Structure formats: C-alpha cells, structure tokens
Amino acid sequence: MAVLNKKKSKVSDEIPTSSMADIAFLLLIFFLVTTTFPKDKGLAVVLPEPGETAEVSQKNILHLIIQPSGIIEVKRGENQQIQQMRPSEIEGLWRQEVTANPNLIAAVKTHPDAAYEHMMNVLDALHTANAERISLQILEN
Amino acid sequence: MSMKGGGFERQSKTSSEVPTSSLADIAFLLLIFFMVTTVFQADRDRPIEWPEAEAAEKIDEKTKNILNIWMQRDGQIFINDQPVPMEDVSAIVAPLYADSDRALVISIRGDREVPYLYMDLVQQELVSAGVVRVVFAAQLEQSMQRERR
Numbered sequence: 001m002a003v004l005n006k007k008k009s010k011v012s013d014e015i016p017t018s019s020m021a022d023i024a025f026l027l028l029i030f031f032l033v034t035t036t037f038p039k040d041k042g043l044a045v046v047l048p049e050p051g052e053t054a055e056v057s058q059k060n061i062l063h064l065i066i067q068p069s070g071i072i073e074v075k076r077g078e079n080q081q082i083q084q085m086r087p088s089e090i091e092g093l094w095r096q097e098v099t100a101n102p103n104l105i106a107a108v109k110t111h112p113d114a115a116y117e118h119m120m121n122v123l124d125a126l127h128t129a130n131a132e133r134i135s136l137q138i139l140e141n
Numbered sequence: 142m143s144m145k146g147g148g149f150e151r152q153s154k155t156s157s158e159v160p161t162s163s164l165a166d167i168a169f170l171l172l173i174f175f176m177v178t179t180v181f182q183a184d185r186d187r188p189i190e191w192p193e194a195e196a197a198e199k200i201d202e203k204t205k206n207i208l209n210i211w212m213q214r215d216g217q218i219f220i221n222d223q224p225v226p227m228e229d230v231s232a233i234v235a236p237l238y239a240d241s242d243r244a245l246v247i248s249i250r251g252d253r254e255v256p257y258l259y260m261d262l263v264q265q266e267l268v269s270a271g272v273v274r275v276v277f278a279a280q281l282e283q284s285m286q287r288e289r290r
Contacts, residue, residue, distance in 0.1 A: 017162040024168030032175070040207065040248055041197040042276035047268050066257075110257040117253035119260070120192040120279060127196035138261040 043123050045136065060103045064090065065139060066110040070118040087121035094129040105133040112138055187211045187219055189252040193282035200276050202246045208237060209278075212251040216259035227259070230266035238272055250278040 063075035072090065074083040076097075085093065098104050106126055110119045119136075126134055189211065200207060210230070211219040218225045220233055238245045247267055251260060267275060 017165060020162070021164030021168050024165050024172060028168060028172045028175070031172070035179075037204070039199040040276070040278055041199055041281055042248060042278035043194050043197060044200070044274065044276045047264065047273055047275050049273065050268055050271060110261070112256060112258035112261070114257045115253060116251045116255045116257055116260050117192045119257055120194055120253070120277060123277065124194035124196050124279075124282070127194070136261075136264065138257065 043120070043127055045123075045134065056105055060101065061105050061107050062094075062097055064106060064108050064122055066108065066114050066118050066122060068111050068113045068115075070114070070121075072122060087118070087125055090122055090125035091129045094126055094131050098129075098131070105135060106131050107135045107137060109137045109139040185222060187213060187250075189213060189250060190254065191278070191280040192251070192253040194277075194279035195282045197279045197281045200246060200248065202244070202274075206241055206244045207246050207248050208234065209248045209250055210234075210263065212249065212255050212259060212263065214252040214254050216255060218263065227262050227266065230263060231270040234267060234272060235270040238270055243271075243273075245272065246274045246276060247272055248276045248278045 057077075059077040061077050063073075063077075065073040065075065067073065070087065072085045072087060074085050074093065075081070094106065108119065108122055108126075123134070123136075208220070213219070216227075218227060218230060220230070225233060234245075234247065249260070249263065264275070
C-alpha cells in the first residue's frame, strides 16, 4: 500500500449510527413491557335483583334528598324535621349517625332534575365514610 | 468539506461493514407502528365531562367483562359506539350479561350535568336485565379540590 494513500487521521467524521438500532429496540422493548392499560375508576354499587324488595323500619333509614340546587335535605326516619346540608358535610353526618345506629340505611333520593354530579358527590361522601347499605332512588312527589 | 485525506481517496468505495444505519429506521418504524395501532378500548371516548369522586376505586374485573354505557348531557345513551334508545338498553344488556356468565360489570359513564331522571331510567333498565354489579365511573378527585367544594 502506498504511504501517500494513508489517511492522516483515523477518527471517522461520521456520527456512529450503528448503536442507534440498539437504542431504538431497547426503547421498543421497554415500552412494550412497561405499558399498563389504565383501569377504569368509579364508585361500585350493587343493584337489587328484579322484584327484590326489603321492608325496612323507618327508624333505620336516613333520608338524603338531593335537590336540583345540590342542597341536601336530611330527614331521619319518622322525624319530619328537615335539615339542609352541603355534600361535604354528609361524610361527617354519616359517621356520626352510624355510630348511633349500626343498622342505618342511607336512602339517597335524587330529584329528577338534579344533576348526576350532585348524586355522585353524596355517593362519594357515603363511600368515603365506608357506608355499605345505600339505596339509590328517584324523588317522587 | 475538509480535505483531511489530503485529497487522496480510497481505492475501493465498497464498505466492508454491514450497513447498520438503516436498522434504526426499522426499529423506529416498528415503534411508531405499535404506538399508532395500539387500541385501548373497543368503543371510543365520548365527549363527556366526568364526575369526580374521592372514593373512586379501580374496577376489579377483566376488561372484556366491563361494558361501558355512555350517557351524554342530553340523556342520549351510547353502547359500543352505537346510539341506543333508553327502552332498548335492557334488551341489549341482558344477552351480553348471560354470555359473560353473570360476570359482566356495567360501567355507567355519565356526564356530570345529566339530569338524574335519565340515570334512574338506566338503572331500572339494568335491574330488569338482571345486572347486579354497576360502577358509576368517575375521575379520581384530589382531596385539595374537595376542600374547596
């Protein structure tokens, strides 16, 4: 080989692209492995079986009547006295009431024109307060 | 261009290396192909405003056993991208429920502003279809937001 033909510098002036493939495949495999599909979140309820009705003593019912404005009217069983509350107060109310009466059932009655959001706020508060016996109804006149 | 070689060129221009530069292109192509073709849900998201709930929990069921019922603000119902009249919900859900060996979970994805009247009608339809497990889908609410409410 002719001495003159030898390059003076052996450093390549190209970007080393041969490892790019490794990086790309690594990324590909990384994302394939780590991808988790987002699971749906929500408030779970159990609907009654068709035709299933249960007679409950009035004194074990806590009526939560949701008005279209989002205000909640709280009525305790036979007591006709109505107490107005905001959704944020329901959690504390339930904890207080259920300690006094462990058999208490929350009867959530929503006005037909009330936004779904208001009902969700109340259901959320009840779930947060670990309420298990919840009845969802629509407010009839 | 610099003339580092002093103007001299190699005799053979054929490289003795395997051309690996195009491998990156192939890999990225695959990457983009998988990113584009990945389908997350059978039905597409409808434009609804989600209700928020602090106590929202993950639905503990396989994805194939979850049926989404979308309800728009005007009360229009969509099941698997198809608009469904209210009175047909029971007839559509009942066979799906039977096929799933009563494991089907209904996820009701309602707009937060939908009047409760429609929600009650859907629940009645689901009860008559024999469905027991229902989830009111919601976004997880941060407790900071809750304070302001």
